[in-house]
Amino acid sequence: MTRIALATAIVALTSGLAAAQDVVRLGTEGAYPPFNLINDQGEVAGYERDVGDELCKRAELTCEWVTNDWDSIIPNLQSGNYDVIIAGMSITDERKEVIDFSQEYYPAVPSVYVAASADADIKGGVVAAQTSTIQSAHVAESGATLLEFATPDETVAAVRNGEAVAVFADRDFLAPIVAESNGALIMVGEPVSIGGGVGLGLRKSDAELKGKLDAAITSMKEDGTLNTLIEKHFGPEGVKF
Amino acid sequence: MFASCADPKSLEGLTWLLCYLTSGKHLDFYWSFLTVLLLLAITAPVALAMGFGGAMAARSAFLPLRLIGKGYTSMVRGVPDIVFFLFFVIALDQAIEWSVHQIRCPDWTEPIRNGLEFRVCPQAKVPLSSSAQIWHQAYGFALAIFTFAIVFGAFAANVLYGAMNAVPRPQLETGEAYGMSQGQVFRRILLPQMWVYALPGLSNLWMILIKATPLLFLLGVKDIVYWARELGGSKTQAYEYPHPDWRLWYFLGLLVFYLLFTRLSELVLGRIGARLSRGQATAAGEAMRKAGA
Numbered sequence: 001m002t003r004i005a006l007a008t009a010i011v012a013l014t015s016g017l018a019a020a021q022d023v024v025r026l027g028t029e030g031a032y033p034p035f036n037l038i039n040d041q042g043e044v045a046g047y048e049r050d051v052g053d054e055l056c057k058r059a060e061l062t063c064e065w066v067t068n069d070w071d072s073i074i075p076n077l078q079s080g081n082y083d084v085i086i087a088g089m090s091i092t093d094e095r096k097e098v099i100d101f102s103q104e105y106y107p108a109v110p111s112v113y114v115a116a117s118a119d120a121d122i123k124g125g126v127v128a129a130q131t132s133t134i135q136s137a138h139v140a141e142s143g144a145t146l147l148e149f150a151t152p153d154e155t156v157a158a159v160r161n162g163e164a165v166a167v168f169a170d171r172d173f174l175a176p177i178v179a180e181s182n183g184a185l186i187m188v189g190e191p192v193s194i195g196g197g198v199g200l201g202l203r204k205s206d207a208e209l210k211g212k213l214d215a216a217i218t219s220m221k222e223d224g225t226l227n228t229l230i231e232k233h234f235g236p237e238g239v240k241f
Numbered sequence: 242m243f244a245s246c247a248d249p250k251s252l253e254g255l256t257w258l259l260c261y262l263t264s265g266k267h268l269d270f271y272w273s274f275l276t277v278l279l280l281l282a283i284t285a286p287v288a289l290a291m292g293f294g295g296a297m298a299a300r301s302a303f304l305p306l307r308l309i310g311k312g313y314t315s316m317v318r319g320v321p322d323i324v325f326f327l328f329f330v331i332a333l334d335q336a337i338e339w340s341v342h343q344i345r346c347p348d349w350t351e352p353i354r355n356g357l358e359f360r361v362c363p364q365a366k367v368p369l370s371s372s373a374q375i376w377h378q379a380y381g382f383a384l385a386i387f388t389f390a391i392v393f394g395a396f397a398a399n400v401l402y403g404a405m406n407a408v409p410r411p412q413l414e415t416g417e418a419y420g421m422s423q424g425q426v427f428r429r430i431l432l433p434q435m436w437v438y439a440l441p442g443l444s445n446l447w448m449i450l451i452k453a454t455p456l457l458f459l460l461g462v463k464d465i466v467y468w469a470r471e472l473g474g475s476k477t478q479a480y481e482y483p484h485p486d487w488r489l490w491y492f493l494g495l496l497v498f499y500l501l502f503t504r505l506s507e508l509v510l511g512r513i514g515a516r517l518s519r520g521q522a523t524a525a526g527e528a529m530r531k532a533g534a
Contacts (some may be wrong), residue, residue, distance in 0.1 A: 023371040031471070033479040038471060040249070040481040041265035064374065068461070078358045079331060080338075080366065081461075098357060153474035157486050176477045203358055205351070 023062045024209065026052050027082035030067040031151050032173060034233045035088035035106075035198075038067065047233035048086045051105055054225060058216040071131055071150055074099060077201060083209065085201030088170070090134050092195050100204050102213045104197025105226065107239045111135050113189045114174045115166035116159055122189050128155040128164035134195040135168045159185065168192075172234055249481040261482045270468040274498070277454045277464055280386060285447065287390040292397025299402050310398070317395035325392055326459045330384050334367075341365040378462070385460040393450055400442030405431060407438040409522060437517040437525075444510040448503055469495050 028048060030038040039045035044065040056063035066082050077085050077099060090108070091101045111134075113122045127144040129136035130152050139146045147164050149155045156177055158164040167174070171191060178185050200217075202210050220226040221241050230238040246252070246260035261267070298310025317325070339353065342365035349362045363369070368376040408431050416426040457464040473488030518525040 025370055031474070033477060037479060038266060042269045043265075046479070062371075064370075066374070066377070069458075075357075079335065080359060080361070083370070151470070151474070156475065157488075160486065176479065177475075180477055180483070203360070205355055205358060205360055 023064060024056065024084060025064050025066055025082035026056075026084050026086050027066050027068050027073060027077060028052075028085075029070045029073065029087045031070075031153060032088050034172065034176070036086070047106070047229060048088065050229050050233070051220075051226070052084075052086050054220060054229075055105075055213055055216040058219055059212040061212070069150065070133075074201070077203060080203075083202070083206065084213070087201075088173075088198055089201050090195035091197060091199045092134055095201070100202045100206070100210055101199035102202065102210055103217050104199045105217050105220075106198035106230070107241060108193065108195060108197045109171055109239050110191035110193045111138070111168060111195075112171045112174055112187050112191045113166045113168050114156070114159065114178055114185050115188045116162075116185060118186060118188055120165040120188050122166045122168075125165035126163070128158040128167045129169065130155055133169075135170070138192065138194050139168050156185075172238070175237075257482075261484075264482065266468075266472060269463070270465070270472055273463055273465045273468050276382070276462065277457070280382070280389070280454060280457065280462075281451065283386050284389045284393065284450065287386065288393035288397055288446075288450070289443075291390055291394025292399075292401050295394060295398025296401035296405060299398065300405060314395045314398045314402070317392055318399065322392060322453070322456070323459075326388060326456050329391075330388055330460055333384060333387070335359055337367050338365055341367055381461045385457055385462050388460065389450070389453070389456075393446055396446050397443065400446065401435070401439050403442070404435040404439035408434045412522070434521065437514070437521050437523060440510070440514050440517060444506075444514075447506060447510070451503060451506065452499065465495060465498070 028036040028044055030036055030044055032046075034046050036044060036046040036048045044067065049065070052063060052065070055061075068076050068081065070087070073085055073087060073089075074095070076082065085099070088106075089095070089101075091104060095101070113120070113127070115122065121144075123143055125144055126147050127139045127142075128147045128149060129139050131148045131150055136146060136148055147158060149158065152169060152173060155164075155167045155169060156174075159167045166188060174187070178187060200213055202213075217226075227240040230240050243260065243263065245256065246263070249257070249260055252260055295310050295313050298306045299314065301307045301310065338359075338361045342349065342353065342361035345364045346362035351360070353359065353361055368380050412430055412434060413426050416430045421429065455464060455466040458467045469491035470488060473486065473491035475486040476483045514525075515529075519529055520526060
């Protein structure tokens, strides 16, 4: 009897080990609607949730969602806390030096300034941006005073309470906020095109996983599923492939 | 949670608020209070035990042990907490995975350290990437407790070390004169008397520990401050319950929680202090004796 129990335990344990390779952990921020957010049920939701689930289905992977704050999202990928970053991360040469990117699953979209008044000084005033983003790098070079925050939400709050004259972020993140502000916030200046499209971040040593996900993204682009999802989350103005 | 909350956007007033406050995300928020209390309940005794060990080691007559005890207290007390919480936890996590890797994957040929990457074989991940999310959380929580216990244990060790030295020498000599061994003097005379000297320092540590719990988020545990920030941030129509920036209210709630909790702690610590001073050769003990007489 004991021997049977032991054998069962060993089988269960080793089959668990075999399955270990097939679970892919997806790391996201959960604070960047409509890309990713924690919905009111406390689960990860948004465009990237739908894309990620579909990619895993097509690549025949079992996926698990985890959240991690933006600041340490790359170090935690490298130390293996999760296997993929899916967090609205633009593909840049600087990031490519430390991690690999899949092909883009969301096209490059310009970034915009949002301020409380039309005459806000976006060239020389205090401009808020999220830490370690392409936008914060751009503000630092633009001559304006950069005010960094850990979460995207705080950058907008800084404009509302007058700490900063404007916030600089992805248009897709700011557009719904401006639309729902009843005129309190407006877009100022010209949209700026910086960075490439949005891709999945992977460890450089994970070439096999990258191949599978790239193939899945290609198939989603070809049959139009990706465009349908963009329309669902970003509205008719969403930039499609 | 309630059936009437199925369509939040059609609700108004109190019903809306009731549904909002019972959403799944809020229930996570309420659970996180328990997480914090559980952390305190486990960390405090573990830190006290580590402090006791550290103090005993620092007092030891055996030189290497004394060096370990003193080294532990001065090193940990000298390192900024935030460095400890950012660096030590990652190092500990990687040390655990590295050790498991050596046992489970002796034939692994690829390098573990590859540039900035740290990559052990999949079987050596702790916990396995196939484990349920709850195990990942439990592992993070255990690392958090261990880190808190090491940091606060070092401070507690110093407090206890001082308290042990504060017990009047004549008390110990009396014990020796009765023919007690060193161990008996320690257990019967030093130990019962030192707590009254240690209490002010330990109560400070307890208060600081309560207020240090938001550091949990650095360790990947979602604590009450994380949820308050997440829930309070302004929400667009992408969410079921859109609302403006309500962080002020959430943080006020946390303020009340922390104030009530520290006040309660003060009351309890006050009673313990009174209990410990009874019959002691200290000013407080003497005052109690006169009041009673």
